[in-house]
Amino acid sequence: MNGLFQLSVIIPVLNEEANLRELLPLISAHGGKFVVDLIVVDGGSKDNSVAVAQEFGAKVFELKEASRARQMNLGAKAAQGNTLYFVHADTRPLPSFAMDIQEARLRGFRAGCYRYQFDSDHWLLKINGWATRFNGPFSGGGDQTLFISTSLFQKLGGFKPDYCLMEDFELVRRIKKRWSFYIIPKSIVVSHRKYVxxxxxxxxxxxxxxxxxxxxxxxxxxxxxxxxxxxxxx
Structure with missing residues (x-):
């Protein structure tokens, strides 16, 4: 990778006030000089997500439409970094996330993600987390977060805006057809709320x-x- 590594973190949200209060300080504290943009794109929240994002210094864009694909595309359009990092509000990246992504980029990988583990000790959920270490057809879901070079994202045309579900897998499938996709051998933490x-x-x-x-x-x-x-x- 040529030039200075600059990371734009993009978070699509819908009613994620509580999660933003945890996630945004984490990114700001550990992103350091590498994070040039912290972007929150709101999809019509009814809570205080927008106000909280502004409180923590994020650049906020309001789409008024709950479409993660469109929200993330809007955030990417405003991003200034040469690498984009898409993060769901209920995930918790590692303190080393910026260095991990920089290392992957310096090794020549233009796109990739993390493994994950749930914020639960349930043994069945531990099986789910263990499975995310494999770079197979089920890898690359949004819960694993996604880093991708800005130039590659633009070349691919971003997320397909008509995908209101599976937008992450659809993009990763296109990436894998022509480029290597890297899974960082570390686990981020993901909420188990869908299992409640x-x-x-x-x-x-x-x-x-x-x-x-x-x-x-x-x-x-x-x-x-x-x-x-x-x-x-x-």
Whole structure:
């Protein structure tokens, strides 16, 4: 990678006030000189997400539309760094995240993600986390966060805006067709909140079903409807 490593952290949110109060200070404290942009893109929150993001010094953009793909594209358009780092509000990157990504970029990787572990000691969730170390067809989900060079993101045209679900897997599939995709051998922490109102088995089966439909080319809107139909959301 030529030139100074500059990282733009982009966080799409919808009603994530509490998570932002934890996540933004973490990124600011550990990103150091490498983070040139801390960008929050709100999708029409009804809570104080926007105010909290502003309080912690993030650049805030309001889309008024809960579409992670469109939110992340908007954030990327405003980013100044040569590397983009997309982070969900309920994940907690490691204190070493900026150095980890810089090392991967210096090794020639233009895109990649982390492994993850849940904020739960449940043995079944530990199995989920263990599986994220493999760079297979199920790798690259948004919970693993995603780093990608700005030039590659632009070359690929970003996230496909019509993808209201599986936008992360769709982009990673395009990346893998032509470039190496790197999984940083460290685990970030992910919220297990989707499992609070659904059993482990139910979540796994629904996720597998959605992934199969995705591979079959089912429309993103249909995927979203199916997902919401089969899982309870608290």
């Amino acid at each position: 109102n659904n059993s482990w088995l139910r979540v796994q089966l629904v996720n597998l079903y959605i992934f199969i439909l995705f591979l079959m080319g089912v429309s993103p809107e249909s995927l979203k409807k199916t997902y919401k139909k089969h899982l309870k959301h608290g």
